[in-house]
Amino acid sequence: MFSCIEHFVGLVGSILSIATFFLALRFRAKVMHLRETDDFHKNRDSIVSQVKGFQSSISKDDLKDETIRNTMYIFFLNLYSRYKNLGFSTLCLIKQITKDLDHSDPDWNKVLRKLVKLIPLLEREI
Amino acid sequence: MNISKTQQFIERLSSDTLKGAIEWERSTPYAGIDPDSPSGKVAIFFSNEYRKVNYYDSFIGRLPSSAFVYLVDATTLSGRDGTMIHGLEFYIEDSIDHPHQLYVDQALLYQLRNSVNSYMAKKEAPLEGLINDYLNS
Numbered sequence: 001m002f003s004c005i006e007h008f009v010g011l012v013g014s015i016l017s018i019a020t021f022f023l024a025l026r027f028r029a030k031v032m033h034l035r036e037t038d039d040f041h042k043n044r045d046s047i048v049s050q051v052k053g054f055q056s057s058i059s060k061d062d063l064k065d066e067t068i069r070n071t072m073y074i075f076f077l078n079l080y081s082r083y084k085n086l087g088f089s090t091l092c093l094i095k096q097i098t099k100d101l102d103h104s105d106p107d108w109n110k111v112l113r114k115l116v117k118l119i120p121l122l123e124r125e126i
Numbered sequence: 127m128n129i130s131k132t133q134q135f136i137e138r139l140s141s142d143t144l145k146g147a148i149e150w151e152r153s154t155p156y157a158g159i160d161p162d163s164p165s166g167k168v169a170i171f172f173s174n175e176y177r178k179v180n181y182y183d184s185f186i187g188r189l190p191s192s193a194f195v196y197l198v199d200a201t202t203l204s205g206r207d208g209t210m211i212h213g214l215e216f217y218i219e220d221s222i223d224h225p226h227q228l229y230v231d232q233a234l235l236y237q238l239r240n241s242v243n244s245y246m247a248k249k250e251a252p253l254e255g256l257i258n259d260y261l262n263s
Binding site: 043045046048049050052053054056057060063065067068071 | 137141144212213235237239241243
């Protein structure tokens, strides 16, 4: 009889431990999400300005050299890994731009078109 | 000051920088500038617990008229709620040690910085070549 109760208590304890573990994971994910959102809100203006700056450099100054390619590549790579909570289409576009820039001679017109699309998406992010 | 004229000025600076018509230097010599110094540069380059200047990514440009312009990368910490604001500041010095801050759209300043970065990469290329030669020897 005792053995049966012990097994039952042990089972309930295990289930409670596993449930607590998953709850803690969910809580951690929620906290991370809130921190990322807060961080993005504080930096949004600066991020949008940098993207607009890249757009103007390519379209108005015809700046398409290795320096700007490297700067943009690092900028978008950071943006992608830092703000995982951005909208799906925003993240997809950032990933595509990073991929486009990961060539020694990228298609700048393609990059420019994607930058133009990205600016309103970033401005609309909650 | 007329905003469109300021905008035109920055755009022209950006294109002239790419043509090599304006000489730029990094602001690293001003790192650790004495805040009590009477120099007008203190207002541009001072750093304290509320303001951090990234001297390596801040630049000093000399216009053909011999006036100086300053593009400063600074992070400001709000003492009220701890918010950190990162951005670029632009100053123009009309006479010795008399700088004025021009409030310009940040996107324009980032455009100018992209041009300055490209200029600096070309300027520092021989040095990079020397380092590469040494590393490959």
